[in-house]
Amino acid sequence: MAAIVHWFTTAAHWHGPDGVPMRVLEHLELSGLAMVAATAAAIPAGILLGHTRRGGLFAISVVNIGRAIPSFAIVAVALPVSISLGLGLGFWPTFLAVFLLAVPPMFTNAYTAIGGVDPQIVDAARGMGLRERELLVGVELPLGAPVIMAAVRVAAVQVVATVPLAALVGWGGLGRFIIDGLAQYDMAQVFAGALLVAALAILTEVGFGLLEHVVLPPGVRRLSRAEAASTVV
Amino acid sequence: MKEPFIRWNWISGHLGEIGARTVQHLELTGIAVGVGFVIAMSLSILALRRRWTYSPITWFTGILYTIPSIALFALLVPITGLTILTAEIGLVSYTLLILIRNIVAGIDGVPAATRDAAVAMGYRPWRMFFEIELPLATPVIIAGLRIATVTTVGLVTLTALIGQGGYGYFINDGLRRFFNTPLFVGAALSVALAVALDVALVLVERALTPWRR
Numbered sequence: 030m031a032a033i034v035h036w037f038t039t040a041a042h043w044h045g046p047d048g049v050p051m052r053v054l055e056h057l058e059l060s061g062l063a064m065v066a067a068t069a070a071a072i073p074a075g076i077l078l079g080h081t082r083r084g085g086l087f088a089i090s091v092v093n094i095g096r097a098i099p100s101f102a103i104v105a106v107a108l109p110v111s112i113s114l115g116l117g118l119g120f121w122p123t124f125l126a127v128f129l130l131a132v133p134p135m136f137t138n139a140y141t142a143i144g145g146v147d148p149q150i151v152d153a154a155r156g157m158g159l160r161e162r163e164l165l166v167g168v169e170l171p172l173g174a175p176v177i178m179a180a181v182r183v184a185a186v187q188v189v190a191t192v193p194l195a196a197l198v199g200w201g202g203l204g205r206f207i208i209d210g211l212a213q214y215d216m217a218q219v220f221a222g223a224l225l226v227a228a229l230a231i232l233t234e235v236g237f238g239l240l241e242h243v244v245l246p247p248g249v250r251r252l253s254r255a256e257a258a259s260t261v262v
Numbered sequence: 263m264k265e266p267f268i269r270w271n272w273i274s275g276h277l278g279e280i281g282a283r284t285v286q287h288l289e290l291t292g293i294a295v296g297v298g299f300v301i302a303m304s305l306s307i308l309a310l311r312r313r314w315t316y317s318p319i320t321w322f323t324g325i326l327y328t329i330p331s332i333a334l335f336a337l338l339v340p341i342t343g344l345t346i347l348t349a350e351i352g353l354v355s356y357t358l359l360i361l362i363r364n365i366v367a368g369i370d371g372v373p374a375a376t377r378d379a380a381v382a383m384g385y386r387p388w389r390m391f392f393e394i395e396l397p398l399a400t401p402v403i404i405a406g407l408r409i410a411t412v413t414t415v416g417l418v419t420l421t422a423l424i425g426q427g428g429y430g431y432f433i434n435d436g437l438r439r440f441f442n443t444p445l446f447v448g449a450a451l452s453v454a455l456a457v458a459l460d461v462a463l464v465l466v467e468r469a470l471t472p473w474r475r
Contacts, residue, residue: 096409097456099416102449105433109267109442190330197423197437207336211423216340223333230330 032217033224042221047205049225056202056229059195060188063124067131067188068181075139079173080165088140095133100126100191108198119200127191131184138180142173171249178245182237189233193226203229272443280432280447287428287455290418293350295411298357305358306365307391316366323359331356331417335424344425353417357410364406368399401474404467408460415456419448429455 036042043049078084107122146169154168193204206222209215273280305323309316334352342348372395380394396403419430427434429448436445468475 093412093460096412097416097453097460099419099430099449099452101416101419101422101430102433102452105437105445106449108437109440109445186328190328190332193330193332204332207332208423211336211339219336220340223336226333227329227337230328230333231325234328 033220036217036221047201052201052203052205053225053229055200056189056192056204056226059120059123059200059202060127060185060192063127063192064131064181064185064188066124067128067135067184070128071132071135072139072177072181075136076143076165076170076173076177079140079143079145080161080169082144085140085144088137088144092133092137095129098129100130101194103129104194104198119195119198122198123192123195123200126194127188130191131188134187135177135180135184139173139177142176142180143169145176146172171246174245174249175241178237178241182234182241185237186230186234190226190230193222267442268446269443273447276444280451283428283431283448284451284455286426286431287415287418287452290346290349290353290421290426290428291411291414291455291459294353294414294418295357295407297350298354298361298410298414299407301354302358302361302365306362306369309362309366310369319362320359323355323362326355327359329355331420332423335421339424346426348424349418349421349426353414353421356417357414360410360413361403361406364402364409365399368402368406369395371402372398397471400470401467404463404470408463411459411463412456415452415459419452428452 041048045051075088078088103126104122107125108118111117111121111125143165150168150172151164154164159167192202193207195202196204196208203222203226206218206225210217210219210222305319309319331352334355335348338348338351342351376394376398377390380390385394418426418428419433421427422430422434429452432444432448432451436442436448
């Protein structure tokens with residue numbers, strides 16, 4: 030315990046390219062870029078497919094397949110490929126792994142969020158003369174928003190939790206402390222790194238929770254709290 | 263000569279080790295899901311009997327689920343060392359939220375009319391639980407077991423970092439030596455094992471619920 034306090038109070042651990050602030054920034058850089066790319070790929074596709082209410086089996090299978098492929102395996106397999114393509118160590122293999130980690134749950138939940146809107150509501154909206162675009166933007170998206178937001182939150186937390194693998198393939202981020210600590214049998218460093226990663230993951234969870242609070246219309250938020258709780262993980 | 267992407271003769275030369283790692287992977291997965299299921303079932307029964315305990319139980323297991331696996335393993339190493347116990351504590355804690363959610367949802371999904379009929383026929387709470395509620399909830403519970411099992415198979419590879427690992431040993435070994443073959447073999451076998459166990463659980467569900475066929 031004293032060793033961990035000592036680790037955190039050592040000034041050298043807070044400065045320079047391998048200090049805590051720099052590692053946090055690296056961690057957030059990789060997580061952020063991967064989340065932006067994954068969201069852009071998964072959410073619109075899920076929403077459009079959900080609106081047509083087609084391809085349900087495909088949408089469910091995506092999340093199951095994604096779950097069966099461990100991120101550790103993707104990072105490891107992508108490393109030699111990345112090297113042979115001249116993309117180097119570290120960044121791209123991890124980027125690919127967390128991208129592939131984040132896409133399936135966001136895609137599947139976006140699909141079920143939109144496709145799961147009560148058909149009577151959709152019928153009523155069509156009956157009132159709404160066009161497809163108005164139906165999607167004005168009815169289906171607000172009603173599906175809680176589930177979609179919950180899926181983005183879950184994906185972001187998983188991404189932040191998985192980026193430490195980058196340290197295994199020669200990149201930075203908070204995983205460095207854990208991996209280097211394990212290699213050097215420096216348990217204070219391992220413990221400090223683990224605490225920082227856990228804290229960052231929980232902050233991500235809390236941060237996205239607050240974002241949901243701000244973004245979602247209050248009526249929708251109350252209506253579908255139970256629904257969002259059943260988001261496919 | 264250029265190093266080929268996969269050396270097929272490596273595989274035939276390491277069949278014994280592949281077998282041993284398969285056993286280890288199954289062992290780590292089986293213990294985790296088994297122990298996780300027992301704990302989840304106990305907590306679910308508590309949550310079903312005393313409704314107010316459901317929120318704190320899902321809150322706590324939700325926090326366990328949020329802690330990154332790599333961080334949790336690392337946090338436990340100073341306490342329990344590079345042992346199977348360290349791996350299992352981490353693996354079990356990730357199964358709980360998934361299993362509890364599905365067990366409670368499954369039992370909650372039993373129609374009230376069925377429950378009333380059982381009460382009218384003289385079923386006591388425990389007998390009703392084992393003979394009526396649990397069988398009817400089986401599909402939802404097995405759905406949870408499938409998610410937990412497939413997730414655990416993937417997480418087991420990560421325990422290679424703390425000296426366990428099953429197929430993860432090959433992945434880690436390949437990474438360290440820049441040797442592609444064990445890396446690909448480990449990754450492919452891990453995915454294959456996840457799919458195989460998923461299919462096996464579907465078959466178990468079919469065997470346990472003959473009335474749904």
